[in-house]
Amino acid sequence: MTEGLKLRVDRRDGLAVIYTEGYINNQGGEEIARAAYSLLDEGYRRLLLNLTGTKIINSIGISILIEIIEKMLEIDGRLAFCELTPTIEKTFHIMGLAQYASIHPDESAALALLRP
Amino acid sequence: MTERVPMREVTLVLPMAPDMELVASQAASALAHFVGMPADRVDEVRMAVVEACINAFEHSHAPDRRVDITFLVWGDGEPERLEVHVHDAGVGFSPADVEDPRIENKIRDSRKRGWGLKIIQGLMDEVRIQSGTRGTTVIMSKRRGGGIRES
Numbered sequence: 001m002t003e004g005l006k007l008r009v010d011r012r013d014g015l016a017v018i019y020t021e022g023y024i025n026n027q028g029g030e031e032i033a034r035a036a037y038s039l040l041d042e043g044y045r046r047l048l049l050n051l052t053g054t055k056i057i058n059s060i061g062i063s064i065l066i067e068i069i070e071k072m073l074e075i076d077g078r079l080a081f082c083e084l085t086p087t088i089e090k091t092f093h094i095m096g097l098a099q100y101a102s103i104h105p106d107e108s109a110a111l112a113l114l115r116p
Numbered sequence: 117m118t119e120r121v122p123m124r125e126v127t128l129v130l131p132m133a134p135d136m137e138l139v140a141s142q143a144a145s146a147l148a149h150f151v152g153m154p155a156d157r158v159d160e161v162r163m164a165v166v167e168a169c170i171n172a173f174e175h176s177h178a179p180d181r182r183v184d185i186t187f188l189v190w191g192d193g194e195p196e197r198l199e200v201h202v203h204d205a206g207v208g209f210s211p212a213d214v215e216d217p218r219i220e221n222k223i224r225d226s227r228k229r230g231w232g233l234k235i236i237q238g239l240m241d242e243v244r245i246q247s248g249t250r251g252t253t254v255i256m257s258k259r260r261g262g263g264i265r266e267s
Contacts, residue, residue: 023138055159056141058166059235063228070223087159087239094238095231096219 005031006053009039014116015046017107021053028057029064036068036079045077046114050107052083062095069100078102082110122199124150124189130169132181137169140185144200147187148258151195157261160239161198168202168254171232176206176252197259205251 005028006021016039018032036047049065051057072079082104084092092098104110128143130136144165148158165185172183186201217230237243240256247253 023135025135056138056162056166058137058163058170059231060170060229062231063222066219066222066228073223085159086156087163090160090239091163091235094235095217099219100223 004028007031007035009035011039011042011044014044015048015111015114016044017048017050019050019053024051024054024057024061024065026058026060026064029061032061033064033068037071040071040075040077045072045075046116047072047077047079048107048110048114049079049081050083050110051081051085051088054088055085057088057091062091062097066097069097073100078114080104080110080114082107120190122188123191123195124187126187128185128187130183130185132173132176132178132183136183137166137173140165140169140183140202143185143187144198147189148198151189151191151198152260153198153258154261157258161200161258164236164239164256164258165200165202167232167235168200168256171254172202172204172206172252175209176204178204178206178251180205195260197257199255199257201253201255203251203253208247208249208252211245211247 005024008019010017018035039047069079080102083106089103092103102113126143126147128140130139141162144161145158148161169183184203188199189195190197190199214233217234222228236256240258242257244255
């Protein structure tokens with residue numbers, strides 16, 4: 001019924017930004033995880049998930065994001081989110097994700113915190 | 117006593133199939149707009165309905181593999197509140213036995229799921245669950261909200 005989630009990765013000095021477009025469900029979450037783990041294999045330890053193109057997400061997709069957060073904690077990396085819709089941001093706060101991954105209104109604010 | 121009649125009633129029957137929750141979310145969005153909710157509250161209803169559908173898809177074990185969704189618009193003269201019933205004819209469960217998920221536990225737990233009810237309760241104004249051997253109905257409602265009604 002829906003096209004799969006589209007991802008774009010932008011590698012910068014010492015950090016990488018993953019841009020999402022579309023619904024983050026279980027398949028979408030798995031795609032993000034694959035991209036994130038691939039970046040970790042390349043040596044990136046600071047990741048930003050820019051959800052500007054995502055207007056809806058479900059709890060299965062968010063559970064996979066929690067797996068990524070766990071992985072980042074294990075390797076002493078940093079994960080941040082930006083450009084969330086108010087509802088997605090509220091949902092992340094309901095779940096407590098903000099305790100483990102910072103949430104920023106826009107990319108420049110996130111990058112200012114993430115940059116090595 | 118006067119019997120109350122909803123201003124609008126819409127029913128959907130969805131198969132338990134991939135992405136069908138998005139069909140429910142589109143209907144939820146249309147009805148929430150009709151009630152006059154601001155965009156953020158519309159989105160919150162959409163997400164809660166998606167979660168209720170996914171819970172039914174994943175946990176109900178309903179033999180008919182379908183979910184019945186009823187949207188009721190309530191109001192006195194103008195729409196004031198949207199109520200959504202998400203029903204499955206599955207095995208039922210005891211809401212009191214559902215563990216409240218906590219991120220500090222989930223972050224190191226192999227099972228990271230189980231957030232649906234918490235999200236629904238956090239996004240909607242009121243949530244009730246009726247569950248038994250004839251299945252489960254999640255009844256949730258949200259008021260139009262403050263501010264001026266959108267045209």
